[in-house]
Amino acid sequence: MKFRTLAELGVLCAERGLSIGKLMLEEQSAESGRSQQDEFSKMAAYYDVMKEAVQRGLHENTTSRSGLTGLDAQRVVAHRQQQEACLGEHASNAMAYALAVSEVNASMGRIIATPTAGSCGIIPGVFVSSQERFGWDDEHLVYGLFAAGAIGFVIANNSFVSGAEGGCQAEVGSAIGMAAGALVELRGGTPVQAIHAVGLALKNTLGLICDPVGGLVEIPCIVRNGFGAVSALAAADMALAGVRSVIPSDEVIQVMLEVGSAMPEIHRETAGGGLATTPTGRKIMKKLREQKKPPRS
Amino acid sequence: MRFKDVFSIIGPSMVGPSSSHTAGAVRIGLVAHQLLGAVPKRAEILFYGSFAATYQGHGTDIAIVSGLLGFATDDIRIPNALSVAGEQGMDVIFGQGKGLFSHPNTVKLLLETSEPEARKLSLVGTSIGGGNIEIVSVNEFRVKITGDYPTLVILHEDRTGIIADVTSMLKSERVNIGYMSVDRKGRSGQALTVLELDDMLPDSLIPALQTIDHVQHISKIDLSQF
Numbered sequence: 001m002k003f004r005t006l007a008e009l010g011v012l013c014a015e016r017g018l019s020i021g022k023l024m025l026e027e028q029s030a031e032s033g034r035s036q037q038d039e040f041s042k043m044a045a046y047y048d049v050m051k052e053a054v055q056r057g058l059h060e061n062t063t064s065r066s067g068l069t070g071l072d073a074q075r076v077v078a079h080r081q082q083q084e085a086c087l088g089e090h091a092s093n094a095m096a097y098a099l100a101v102s103e104v105n106a107s108m109g110r111i112i113a114t115p116t117a118g119s120c121g122i123i124p125g126v127f128v129s130s131q132e133r134f135g136w137d138d139e140h141l142v143y144g145l146f147a148a149g150a151i152g153f154v155i156a157n158n159s160f161v162s163g164a165e166g167g168c169q170a171e172v173g174s175a176i177g178m179a180a181g182a183l184v185e186l187r188g189g190t191p192v193q194a195i196h197a198v199g200l201a202l203k204n205t206l207g208l209i210c211d212p213v214g215g216l217v218e219i220p221c222i223v224r225n226g227f228g229a230v231s232a233l234a235a236a237d238m239a240l241a242g243v244r245s246v247i248p249s250d251e252v253i254q255v256m257l258e259v260g261s262a263m264p265e266i267h268r269e270t271a272g273g274g275l276a277t278t279p280t281g282r283k284i285m286k287k288l289r290e291q292k293k294p295p296r297s
Numbered sequence: 298m299r300f301k302d303v304f305s306i307i308g309p310s311m312v313g314p315s316s317s318h319t320a321g322a323v324r325i326g327l328v329a330h331q332l333l334g335a336v337p338k339r340a341e342i343l344f345y346g347s348f349a350a351t352y353q354g355h356g357t358d359i360a361i362v363s364g365l366l367g368f369a370t371d372d373i374r375i376p377n378a379l380s381v382a383g384e385q386g387m388d389v390i391f392g393q394g395k396g397l398f399s400h401p402n403t404v405k406l407l408l409e410t411s412e413p414e415a416r417k418l419s420l421v422g423t424s425i426g427g428g429n430i431e432i433v434s435v436n437e438f439r440v441k442i443t444g445d446y447p448t449l450v451i452l453h454e455d456r457t458g459i460i461a462d463v464t465s466m467l468k469s470e471r472v473n474i475g476y477m478s479v480d481r482k483g484r485s486g487q488a489l490t491v492l493e494l495d496d497m498l499p500d501s502l503i504p505a506l507q508t509i510d511h512v513q514h515i516s517k518i519d520l521s522q523f
Contacts (some may be wrong), residue, residue, distance in 0.1 A: 003298070022322070028303045033495060042304065049310055064314075105313030108356070108376050113316035115306045115427045120313075139364025144309055152306035157298050161306070162317050162426025164347040164401040170426075178306075215313040268401060270350040288354065 001027050005250045006154050006195045012190040012221045020181070020191050021143030024150035033223040033249040046144045050124035052102065053111050057100025064106040066288060073100035076226075090133050091230050098125025098229035102222040115152045115161040118168075118210075118217050121225030123148055126179040126232050130186065140186060153196055158171035158250070159257040163210030163269040166222065166260025173205030173256065178226045180235035189240050191217075199245025199252045201235035207259055208251075208269035211274025213281045214288045220275055299425060301445055308453045308454055309428045309523075311370040317402050318348065318355030321373070321424030326364015328422050328432050328444055331518045337408040337418075338366055338383055343394035345403040348424075360389055361404060364447055369523045370428065399433055438480040438489035445518035446475055449499035454511040455481045455488040463490070472496050487513075492500050 003009040013023050025210040029036040049094070056062070058077060063070035074098040085092035102121035105111045115122040127141050152161065153173060160166035161174045181198040189197075247250065266273030275281050300306060311320035315383055315422055330336065344352050344359050352358050363378040366385065367389070374381060382389055394405050400423035408418045421434035432442035435450065453459050460479065467474065473495040482487035 004298075024303055030300050039303075043307065046308060046310060065416075078451075099339070108313050110310065110371050111313055112308055112310055113320060113428050114308075115316075117311060117313050117316035117320065117370055117428075120316075123307075146303060147302035149307040153300055153303060156300040156306060156426070160426060162424075165426060198405070212351070212354075215354035217318075217355065224491075268348045271354075272350065 001031060001153065006155065006198060007250055009150060009154060010191050010195050015036045019185055020150050021147035021185060024146040025200055029144055040142060043145050044138065044253035047138060047142055049110060049112050051128055053104045053109065053125055054097045054128045056109060057104045062107045066216055066218065069222055072222065073103055073271060075184060085262045087230065090129065091233055093129040094125045094229040095226040097120050097129050099139055099226040101125065102225040102281060104146045106218045106222060116171050118163055118221050119171045119225065121233060122175040122228040123179045125229035130183060143145045144182045144186045147185045148178040150177045151181045155253055155277055159253050160260055166256065167263045167268055169205045169209040169256055169261055170269040171213055172224045172225055172228050173202055173208060173238060176205060176232045177201040179232035183236040184239045187240055193239045195245050195249050197235045197239035199247065199249030200238050200243065201231060202256060204231055206255055207272050209263065210269040211267060211276045212269065212271055215271035220293055247258065300429060305427060305429050307405055309370045312373065312478050314430040315355040317424040317426050318351065318357045320370040320428035321430050322357045322360035323364040323368065324369045324428065324430045324431060324444055324523065325404060325422035325424065326361040326415060326521055327520055328442060330365050330367050331407060332450060332516045333408060333410050333416060333418055333478045335410045335412055336366055336387060338386065339388045339392045341407040343392045345394040345398035346401040348402050348406065349393045357415055362389055364443060375436045379387040382386040382420055398424055405488045432464055435489060440480065440489065442490045442518065446493040447491045448518040449494065450516040450518065451512060452514040453491045455485050456511045459509060459511055461488060464508060466502060470498060470502055472498055
């Protein structure tokens, strides 16, 4: 890849007169040695998996193996059908779809890690709901995934994208930044606006710890995906309106690295602190441990 | 750069619930499966750090075993891997590793095969996020294997010119090396050379590489289809 920072990515897009998504497709093809068509098809197949996961989460039983979570996406949809959602229809859909995909993940269904499985609901939530709303064809969304990937590539190489390394800010936070930047581009914003959206979004998740109850990717991961989709919409709107990230997005990524590196181990996916060790969290963990051998063994 | 392409960020396609604890663990198991060229008869699986704390909840245990069986990250048989392993006669022991470890998500695998020949393999792998991995040790040699590219793992004696012999054969096939690591047990002792390549070698070249003096064993790793 010919860029290491978001600033460099913005300059490259300007020099070549390309969107972030189209530039990333060219760069990916150069890196892999495979044709742009092959790489595009692979991403298109991933988008199909995302859409399937949304549908499964909205219509099938997503109760997890632990029995702790499931069917929240369907609750949100049912509620919105009964009365107007506080968020309004479109943001409520993005939230429900993100919950749906996260619940499919927790119930050992098939998803695309974006950038990780713990944060796999945010991009499909934003993309699939926006596609329905604005009537975009799949090709447009697939370029959007390349744009999201370019943003994630910079975050991952300058900071981190796993909860075990940098807390939830690295996982859910990165996905929100990727979704926000990509949505700006999908709506016709410039690469510079998309990059501002990343910084705006990341600032809102700095410091978020990774504290899964019982070590499972369920509580609070699933609801954080729902919230994350809504945050991405907000960041995209701000950037499209011309709001700038005064602290440049690359510098915000460095703050994520600083905060994540300083985070104690108990708050980095070890289930040793935070929500995992609340009285209720401990009770749940104890119950999980006492469960006789799970059916898989 | 730890992450090299767009599909290390968007992807893999996988069975949940955790990219680092499930999909990454499958890929670590797959590297071991490919290095062995077989399903192990015995597998001791030692977890460190976050892996040790949460492996049961994330299914890291069944994910490692899935990889050892040769399953892909989105194989729907993953939830049943332990029973498949039992059917194939694999003894599996899980434990908690002791001592220093290089990354929060670290696993050590101690493996033995009986088919096609009795072999032992020890391997330390880390799952660095999003399903991406780094194998940091193979049979006590320090290495760096990501599985993102076709990879040759060459066990040889530490003698002058062996690396030149190997790379000149690669040159004649016009295969470019992207990353290389070399480690040895001691001067003139055993050495391990790992080559990450831009293209996979034609199969015919492996036997040719094996004829180089003091080359003892060659394995191939390629996770591009997983």
